[in-house]
Amino acid sequence: MVTASRPLRADAARNRQKLLAAAAELFADRGLDVPMEHIARKAEVSIGTLYKHFPTREDLVSAIFPERLAALDVIGEKALADPDPWHGFVTYLDDLYALHAEDRGLNDVLAKDLPNAPEVVSACHRGAGHAETLIMRAITAGVLRPDFSITDMATLTRAMAQVIRDVPGEWRRFLSIYVEGLRAGSG
Amino acid sequence: MVTASRPLRADAARNRQKLLAAAAELFADRGLDVPMEHIARKAEVSIGTLYKHFPTREDLVSAIFPERLAALDVIGEKALADPDPWHGFVTYLDDLYALHAEDRGLNDVLAKDLPNAPEVVSACHRGAGHAETLIMRAITAGVLRPDFSITDMATLTRAMAQVIRDVPGEWRRFLSIYVEGLRAGSG
DNA sequence: CGCTAATTCGAGGCACCCCTCGACTTACTC
DNA sequence: GAGTAAGTCGAGGGGTGCCTCGAATTAGCG
Numbered sequence: 179m180v181t182a183s184r185p186l187r188a189d190a191a192r193n194r195q196k197l198l199a200a201a202a203e204l205f206a207d208r209g210l211d212v213p214m215e216h217i218a219r220k221a222e223v224s225i226g227t228l229y230k231h232f233p234t235r236e237d238l239v240s241a242i243f244p245e246r247l248a249a250l251d252v253i254g255e256k257a258l259a260d261p262d263p264w265h266g267f268v269t270y271l272d273d274l275y276a277l278h279a280e281d282r283g284l285n286d287v288l289a290k291d292l293p294n295a296p297e298v299v300s301a302c303h304r305g306a307g308h309a310e311t312l313i314m315r316a317i318t319a320g321v322l323r324p325d326f327s328i329t330d331m332a333t334l335t336r337a338m339a340q341v342i343r344d345v346p347g348e349w350r351r352f353l354s355i356y357v358e359g360l361r362a363g364s365g
Numbered sequence: 366m367v368t369a370s371r372p373l374r375a376d377a378a379r380n381r382q383k384l385l386a387a388a389a390e391l392f393a394d395r396g397l398d399v400p401m402e403h404i405a406r407k408a409e410v411s412i413g414t415l416y417k418h419f420p421t422r423e424d425l426v427s428a429i430f431p432e433r434l435a436a437l438d439v440i441g442e443k444a445l446a447d448p449d450p451w452h453g454f455v456t457y458l459d460d461l462y463a464l465h466a467e468d469r470g471l472n473d474v475l476a477k478d479l480p481n482a483p484e485v486v487s488a489c490h491r492g493a494g495h496a497e498t499l500i501m502r503a504i505t506a507g508v509l510r511p512d513f514s515i516t517d518m519a520t521l522t523r524a525m526a527q528v529i530r531d532v533p534g535e536w537r538r539f540l541s542i543y544v545e546g547l548r549a550g551s552g
Numbered sequence: 553c554g555c556t557a558a559t560t561c562g563a564g565g566c567a568c569c570c571c572t573c574g575a576c577t578t579a580c581t582c
Numbered sequence: 583g584a585g586t587a588a589g590t591c592g593a594g595g596g597g598t599g600c601c602t603c604g605a606a607t608t609a610g611c612g
Contacts, residue, residue: 184588186588186589187578187579187580187587187588187589188579188580189578189579189588189589189590190579190588190589190590193589193590213568213569213570214569214570214571215568215569215570223590223591224590224591224592225570225571225591225592226571226572226573226589226590226591226592227589227590227591229571229572230589230590233571323542325538330535330539333528333531333532333535333539334539336527336528336531337524337525337527337528337531337539338524339527340523340524340526340527341520341523341524344520344523344524345520348517348520351512352517352520352521352524354546355510355543355546355547355551356542356543356546357546358545358546358551359541359542359543359544359545359546359547359551360542360546361551364542364545364546364548364551371558373558373559374557374558374559374608374609374610375609375610376558376559376560376608376609377558377559377560377609380559380560400598400599400600401599401600401601402598402599402600410560410561411560411561411562412561412562412600412601413559413560413561413562413601413602413603414559414560414561416600416601416602417559417560420601
């Protein structure tokens, strides 16, 4: 169903790019709920034009995030390639939240359940798949608390999002404390 | 400077009570930022009347919370009475977040830094004092990570607030994992 | 009672954000 | 260069929430 619509007019293509750039930047450092007006203004385009190109905030999100979510696959595979189940798991968490710390929008995409865009959803599923495997592997190896689950990771992610917003320079310390608590046999 | 103003007229006194009751309930289960209109409606009073009695959301907060914050002193003293520094510390956290779980408004008061009301501020300071003492005692006893500080507790509180909102039935598990990580010698 | 000051009411002004639509402008085609 | 479809613009309508103020009501005194 990819309608082979005629190519965009030159000015339209230019504006589309400006809008994407503006939205990408604002999403990254103010989160997904920046006012549409701000995006338009930053792109030096009118609000009407914004809506012409992206009738919905979702449309903007799904134009921007799939590419970024590719990073999830990268860190997932990197962690799985680690032969040590515990180290792989810890590395994954560290890399994951490093991404969050760099991009508040990513954070919103993963933490809130806004994303309905299929590409975004499937990227999340892939990410969850990696996480699940890492968790299972670590539990089976007897190094991770057996009651830790993928839904706990979602909760942890929202909590870490809070920490990152709160004390951006300190999240790694908080994570490492938590991770210590997660070691099998800690309790 | 307690202006001995004449007592409120009967209807005014009644409305004041209704407003306090409504606000207390809404603050507790929707948080501090419920719309003023909702409070007025719940109190069966007009918005104008609400503002007559409490020109500011802050006024409402400082009329309601000092009493509730007394619970902070109670749990602080209870924890200090515990002869075991570690157990006292853990108990304190547990009791503290149990309060938060019961009252989302309390949560907002302690987590955000809204409260300018002197009574609220001083209650928070007393609470922080207890917490500080508990932390120091546990560190000196060699049972708590020496890098844990009172400001970390503020951050933890905001993170736990997030967890409580997210999975209200599960916060205790998350807290206990974190607490395990806090044990001296975990890392 | 009747009077007055205290209290109540809610429409309405302000600010923010959402999104639409019709008039205007412009890039591209022939 | 003229014609036209595509694109742009921004005023404005709708929603929410904050807060104010003058007219209407009412408690409580004498």
